Amino acid sequence: MREVFLPFALPDTDEAEVLAVAEVIRSGWLTTGSKVREFEAAFAERVNAKYAVAVNSCTAAMHLALEALEVQPGDRVLTTPYTFAATAEVIRYMGAHPVFADVRPDTLNLDMNAVAAVLTKERVAAIIPVHLAGEPAELTVLSDLAHGTPIVEDAAHALPTQLRGRMIGSLSDFTCFSFYATKTLSTGEGGMITTDDEARANRCRMMSLHGISRNAWKRYTAEGSWAYEILAPGFKYNLTDIAAALGLVQLSKLDKMWRRRNEIAARFDAAFAARPELQIPSRDRENQHAWHLYMLRVDNDRIVGGRDALIEALRKRNIGASVHFIPLHLHPYYRDTYHFKPDDFPVATREFRREVSLPIYSRMTDGDVECVIEAVFESLDTLRA
Secondary structure, three states, X not given: OOOOOEXXXXXXXXXXXXXXXXXXHHHOOOOOOHHHHHHHHHHHHHOOOOEEEEEOOHHHHHHHHHHHOOOXXXXXXXXXXXXXXXXXXXXXXXXXXXXXXXXXXXXXXXXXXXXXXXXXXXXXXXXXXXXXXXXXXXXXXXXXXXXXXXXXXEOOOOOOOEEOOEEOOOOOOEEEEEOEOOOOOOOEOOEEEEEOOHHHHHHHHHHOEOOEOOOHHHHHOOOOOOOOOEOOOOXXXXXXXXXXXXXXXXXXXXXXXXXXXXXXXXXXHHHHOOOOOEEOOOOOOOOEOOOOOEEEEEOHHHEOOHHHHHHHHHHHOOEOOEOOOOOHHHOHHHHHHHOOOHHHOHHHHHHHOOEEEEOOOOOOOHXXXXXXXXXXHHHHHHHEO
16 A cells, blocks of 8 residues: 555646746746736747736636626526536626536536527526536537627636647637646646637736726836726736746646646556446547546446545545535535526536546656556455445
């Protein structure tokens, strides 16, 4: 058994990030400045978008996107229940209401048949698909179904994801990325909005810093001015130069880090595919999966105690594991506010009860990977029904 606990996720940082942050600290300019603009430009180029706006989280990114789309109180916004809290809470920030559509049983992304059924009954102001774990949602089909309804992609898991050879980041009205500590590119906390619409990008940028007129961050520089105008009641969502310095180094390593994640996913697939108790993650081989998460599903009838017992058995063997996600319609706020029942979205409910996420990150050694595989096998053998 492994002697030292293997965390579920760790960022892949080294001396390059330390030096980049030290350079910013020595410069005397710590908050939003030239380093953020450099990061935005490099990121936009990487995902083939015309504009990128750096913010302090993917939550902020999605909130700003909905604000730029002028989503109004009482509007309805379609999304998936199989996601993290942020995807739906930004809809509530606007005073709008989430409308859920169930997910596919294979990828756990939005089921386009369910989306079509919702859109025949509901008029929605926007649609927020999620690229769960890093597998792209069916954006081409969704765009056809949307008939011009704006699409805001929750791409918190989707860097560097490709849909039929096209980078996620320039395929919809807005794409929103996360740079949280566990993500495929990490700045500790952070996010990015990408779009090809200049006016909307400018709106997001302005609203990310108190609704102050453009380049407000320059007012403390030599070329800035003390005079400024508040054009709208904005938010405090700006990214710092310290975080951007981390982001630039991480961006330069992105492909290398992805290749390692891809290697680990392939090793897991090869090990687990033959186990009747397990279902390996499903994906379309024509796409590029980002592998933010490796989401196994278990046959609860073949395991004593089911999924929860497997997670506990892994913990006892010093392997961190998690569950992604408890569907939103099962949480007290959404359940009670909108009177949801588990069977309202039966696929999401059923598959959540079978899901377990294993560690997958580029800092994992071959020995770490083998420890995970061995711990899963040992746990399954111990828990065999």
